[in-house]
Amino acid sequence: MQLADFLKLFHPVIAVIFVFPFIGTVVNFAWQTRQRRLQNLAGGKSKIPPVVGTEHKRLGEWLTGAVVGVTLLGLAYPIGKNIINKQLVNKEPFQVIFILLMFAASIASLVLLYRAKPWRWRAAFATLTGAALVIIGCQDGVYRLTNQWYWSHYYIGITASLLMIFSVAIIQDIYQDKSNRWRTIHVILNCIALLLFIGQGLTGTRDLLEIPLSWQESYVYQCDFANKTCSTPNPQTPK
Numbered sequence: 001m002q003l004a005d006f007l008k009l010f011h012p013v014i015a016v017i018f019v020f021p022f023i024g025t026v027v028n029f030a031w032q033t034r035q036r037r038l039q040n041l042a043g044g045k046s047k048i049p050p051v052v053g054t055e056h057k058r059l060g061e062w063l064t065g066a067v068v069g070v071t072l073l074g075l076a077y078p079i080g081k082n083i084i085n086k087q088l089v090n091k092e093p094f095q096v097i098f099i100l101l102m103f104a105a106s107i108a109s110l111v112l113l114y115r116a117k118p119w120r121w122r123a124a125f126a127t128l129t130g131a132a133l134v135i136i137g138c139q140d141g142v143y144r145l146t147n148q149w150y151w152s153h154y155y156i157g158i159t160a161s162l163l164m165i166f167s168v169a170i171i172q173d174i175y176q177d178k179s180n181r182w183r184t185i186h187v188i189l190n191c192i193a194l195l196l197f198i199g200q201g202l203t204g205t206r207d208l209l210e211i212p213l214s215w216q217e218s219y220v221y222q223c224d225f226a227n228k229t230c231s232t233p234n235p236q237t238p239k
């Protein structure tokens, strides 16, 4: 396998080894947090330890970092490949610098979001992180599958990342709001996020199946993807 093919696998490997196990742990703590709260509300004394809520929040913060990170990795490969193939460093240096700045901006705004306390700053840094991801996603080379957006790995992945960023932005509101409105919003949105993560598993493995290895590219990309046909080699003339 060539180096380019190894680099292509980096994103799926990180997703499978780190992100998906994380999702399982975070959801397990989420379930226990809810059960504990409901059991206490019902008057009984729950046997679930109080630490489950804090652990869910702590690992949830890690999960957000992991999802944004894996999204940036998924975007970096096709964008980087496009820059190299079209020699954009020489032809459009400012565009390349802009893309690098956007990667740096997304990471910096996420770090600042973790530290921000007043809601205005949380809203500002969450918006900046999300906007940077969307701007990076709009660059050439990214396989967006816009005409079939409902099963596009790109749209589902960006939406899941935005939901994770939103979860971090509203942590304080979940704790402070006595009416539990923010808690309910959080649960509904993150149940949707859970479905989107399942979608990422499905569409990601499908995309892996569709992307050829480097040495196969020149043959496979001659095929007509719309009509699902490939030209057959000339039949051997019998001697």
Ligand code: HEM
Residues within 6 Å of the ligand: 023, 026, 027, 030, 031, 033, 034, 037, 052, 053, 054, 056, 057, 058, 059, 060, 061, 062, 063, 064, 164, 167, 168, 171, 174, 183, 186, 187, 190, 191, 193, 194
């Ligand atoms: C797949 C992702 C997630 C799911 C399904 C999920 C679901 C839940 C559920 C069911 C609860 C308990 C609600 C209740 O008490 O009724 C909860 C609480 C909470 N979640 Fe999440 N969540 C997810 C990710 C996150 C992330 C990424 C963060 C942010 C870092 C986060 C922060 C919180 C906080 C702060 C609470 C309150 C904990 C407490 O009461 O001590 N969650 N979540």
Ligand code: HEM
Residues within 6 Å of the ligand: 008, 011, 012, 015, 016, 019, 067, 070, 071, 072, 074, 075, 077, 078, 142, 143, 144, 153, 154, 157, 158, 160, 161, 197, 200, 201, 203, 204, 205, 207, 208, 211
């Ligand atoms: C939390 C989970 C995941 C997120 C948020 C995520 C996000 C992304 C994003 C935003 C892209 C760039 C857009 C695109 O080219 O489609 C991408 C690319 C890709 N992802 Fe994922 N992904 C996740 C999991 C997976 C998994 C589990 C696999 C496969 C097992 C996978 C395989 C791929 C492949 C093959 C590409 C295309 C790379 C290329 O264009 O060369 N992803 N992912």
